Amino acid sequence: MPELPEVELIRRYIDGQVAGKRIRRIDSLLPRMWRNTTAEVASQVLTNAMITGVKRRGKYLVLSMEDGTLLIVHLKLTGRLIYRSTPRTERFDRVLFYLDDDSMLAFGDIRTLGALYLFASAKDVDLPGLLQMGVEPLSTAFTGAKLYAMTSRHSTPIKVFLLNQKYVAGIGNIYADEALFLARIHPRRRADSLTEKECASLHRAIRKVLRDSLERGGTSFRDYRNGEGKAGHNQEYLAVYGRAGKPCVRCKRILEDTVLGGRHTVYCSHCQK
Incomplete structure (x- = not known):
């Protein structure tokens, strides 16, 4: 999607x-x-x-x-x-x-x-x-403090939290996986277990993976095309999404996968403890 x-x-x-x-x-x-x-x-x-x-x-x-x-x-x-x-x-x-x-x-x-x-x-x-759409993650209203205040009220896994459009708008499976990897947070961590420091790191990671993708024309696997009908290139830079069973770009251990909230989830059990 x-x-x-x-x-x-x-x-x-x-x-x-x-x-x-x-x-x-x-x-x-x-x-x-x-x-x-x-x-x-x-x-x-x-x-x-x-x-x-x-x-x-x-x-x-x-x-x-x-x-x-x-x-x-x-x-x-x-x-x-x-x-x-x-x-x-x-x-x-x-x-x-x-x-x-x-x-x-x-x-x-x-x-x-x-x-x-x-x-x-x-x-x-x-x-x-x-x-009922939540805060736009690239807006000034979305801050690390805002993210911490929201996550502190929810016991759901942080990956599932990020996919809920009522909290943060526009994030789907690709960028949730990528942001959690960048922030070194395990996707199964309870949202309310994250510290202020971890939320600040996740906030920065979310904004970075979104902005990087925008600069690269978006992520295209099969169907996505931009308004001009052209494919993007961000898929060439993904660290974890779609890479289950392959070596982690950081530690070289094999990436694992699971299902969270009905969505396929890829992560590194070593880097994302």
Whole structure:
């Protein structure tokens, strides 16, 4: 699933390409991708609407229209939102937005787990996952002290805590594993057992792995592509994620794996005691 860096990279590119343009036509090739409305209503509401900007909240993309209407996109596991300067249809395209300069915004999804939502205004948004979203980890509101205050109230394993979007927004399996390794914290450690010093270290590690991925274009294994349709390179630098059974980059011992919160987890039992 695309995580914060991947969704943010999509947002940056798409925003630069579509802000100020109008939607001239919508072709819903798979109408059920519209979750809270119909393809017909979406077409009626959005045709001739001007896109004023694209924002991100956690793993959600929010496209704002001139009249206040919001188009919210959740990519889920294999979703893509790609800008094409020349309109064309590709395999796995699900909803196509034709723009007034003869370009296109294409929402594609191989497994069709993603979703499009339409709301008349920000106050009408009723998506629990979005409304209950936690602090953005790259914002000034996210500090080591803030992380310590949150973890001290939860006995769940720290890996499971990091994956809960109600606490910290946008972190998924990849960056939780990478941050815990960098901070030398075992993924099974109870969140409330972390000291202030350990939380400060984890805070720095979270921000570093996210920023490094942004600089490298995100992590691409199979499906992720940025808003331009290109793959990222962060997968070439991962220390633990996807490396179970291989030598640790620090101590050379074999990396172990387990399942936490239903998610595959890779760690070094020596470095992350």
